[in-house]
Amino acid sequence: VSDADIPVQARHVDDVLITHELARRPSRAPAYEAESRALGLLAQEMANNPGGVLRKCAELVMELCHADSAGVSILEPGDTGSIFRWHTAVGAFAPNIGGTMPRDASPCGTVVDRNSVLLFNKAERFFPDLQGVEPRIYESLLAPWHVSGEAVGTLWAIKHTPESRFDAEDARLLQNLSRVASAAYQMITALTEAKAAGAVLATLDLAAIMTRNFNDTIQFWSAGCERLYGWTAAEAAGRSAHDLLGTVFPVPRSEVEATLEDCGVWSGDLRQRTRDGREVVVAVRKVLHRDAEGRPVAVLESLADVTEARRAEQALRASEARLKELQAELLHVSRLSAAGEMASALAHELNQPLAAITTYIRAGQLILTSDQGALAPERVVEIKRVIDRAAQQALRAGEIVRRLREFVAKGKAEKRPEDLRKLIEEASMLAAVGMRKNDIHTTFRLDPVLPPVLVDRVQIQQVLVNLIRNAVEAMAGENADDTPPYRELVVAAAPCDPEMVEISVADTGPGLAPGVADSLFEPFVSTKPNGMGVGLSICRTIVEMHDGRLWAELNGEAGTVFRFTVPRARADVSEGDHT
């Protein structure tokens, strides 16, 4: 473009404004019919395709005003101040859609500032950003675009040839179209926003929300409430929330109301009843609404069904408590078992004073029987001495017995009917404490109809803990040669005859050496440098105290299986029979 008629840059915007010329230019007659048809088309577009209203508007401008291009520019915030974006453009200018100009360096800015229709002639002379814009703009007619009574954009028409002129009728049509179109656009925008808001509201409705007035009468009842409680909104409306749901508060209701009054919010867990009579635990957050004078008018409650969550939490707490209890019992039984070993050690120790006592007494007897007649004084002294020594040794023996008794003071078996499945599960849990079960598959093969067993739970669990830990240790061989290809621990239980139930713990470890198998259940026989300190001998003692048997077998080709039996609980033995 090398037009010689492009003058030097204008110093003032008025130098490029020729609006006043419109009055002097010859103007055609008002095209009311065309205008009315155009507005009708616009209304139709609004109804059929609201998103296309701006484009339709621009097309109508181009047609009615005989323009080469037409479009809408909308003010929007930019990085360095407000900008106008060519939001819509039709005709020759269409390729420029999306382009922007700074608000204050754009003809649109002038139009918005003056809030009136303006006609520019070669606006690029004052607005440098327009220089080089293709196609070249000769005359441009712009009308302000209002939203909520505020000018936030322009509707424009352009002539791209030097000889073309806009007239007063073009200006009138443009202004009218702008008013109607911007109003339509505003409505469409509002409608879209309303729809979005409606969607948000619909989402909110999925949550359990209710509002009630201060008389406890339900006003709003969301779809979430319908799902939670089973009552429909129609059924709930107007009812007393408290009565409808049989609410049980964690604290006195008056306290809840007082907190709500004082703080405006209260949250906590409620126990409530659903329409079908199910009890639910509901976490509620109540918010107090006040009117302009600060009087409480309504309470908004957001509710969440936490029945399962609370149940799970409670179960978790209970199982944690149970585990602690079991560990305490295990500790006690460990003491007991240690007492068993200590008993053996003390029995050996006891033999020392007993051997000394009998020997002293025999010595005394010998002296008395060997000396016929009167005893020599030194023999009497010796007799006194050995009797004294024997007495000392008897006291020493008594001391040993006392120590042992103290140690096993709590060691009485209490047999009760027990759920074997639960007993086994707990024992496995205990056995797992602090155990490294490297790559060991643990399988439970528990008969689905395990009868209750009559046992001292702690003692039988101790046996199981020992057998399981032994099995795991047996499979923990680190020597590559000793490592079995597959490590499986199988705990099984099933009735074996009308009287007894058999429990087994099988491993795939290296199995028992022939020599060890024979002495397996003897006290002081161990293949482990440091076990639990509870020998198989004590396991066997415990099982025998239950009239059961404990034995070991080969587990197929590799590994060991320990089996033991415990008696079934007879139906007439109930838990209450024990003191």
Added chain:
Amino acid sequence: MLHVGGTSNTDTAALGSAVYVIDDEEPIRDALAALFQSARVRVETYPDAISFLEMLPRLGAGHACVLADVRMPGMDGIELLHELRKRGVSLPVVVMTGHGDVKTAVQAMKAGAIDFFEKPFDGTTILGAVQAALSASTALSTVEQMGNNHILANATQAVEQIAALTPRERQVLDLLAEGKPNKAIAYQLGLSPRTVEACRARMMSRLGARSLSEAVRLWVWSELATETGSSGLEC
């Protein structure tokens, strides 16, 4: 190397013979000393095997025997038996074991002990055994012979007595001698513990044994006789 069985000019004859008591328990040493003194048997006590071995070269010659505890800190009774044999000392050794420690008793017998007693023992029994050993030894030229004869005499009788047991009683005795408690035996034989107890009682009365250790002693002698024949003891 001093052989205790050699000639001597010491005054042991006045006391007849001596018994050397080795036990780490002071009350046991003291009680046994009182017992042997009241029976006019010369007695010397040692708190451990090492101090006895240190004194061994200076001990007076004459008929003597050793009464040693098996479970002692440092050198135990079994090790002492091996050490004596290594040094060529053939003093007869009677061992004292813990209650139910049948395995150790068998081990000690095989290592050359001529007899064993379980603690707690009756002083009279142990005195009788020691006196019998000492008086028997006076009739023999060497302690070694004495030891062998002592065993052989007992063994012949033991073999006969044990042969009189029923197969079941014999099984029970075998397992008892291995140190197994009644219940373990019951499981191994597939019997009830009650049956094993009854069988054990019959076996004891047939052997004329008043205690398990007496029964086991017979069993050990019988075993030794079977293992060694009449050629003497081998370790």
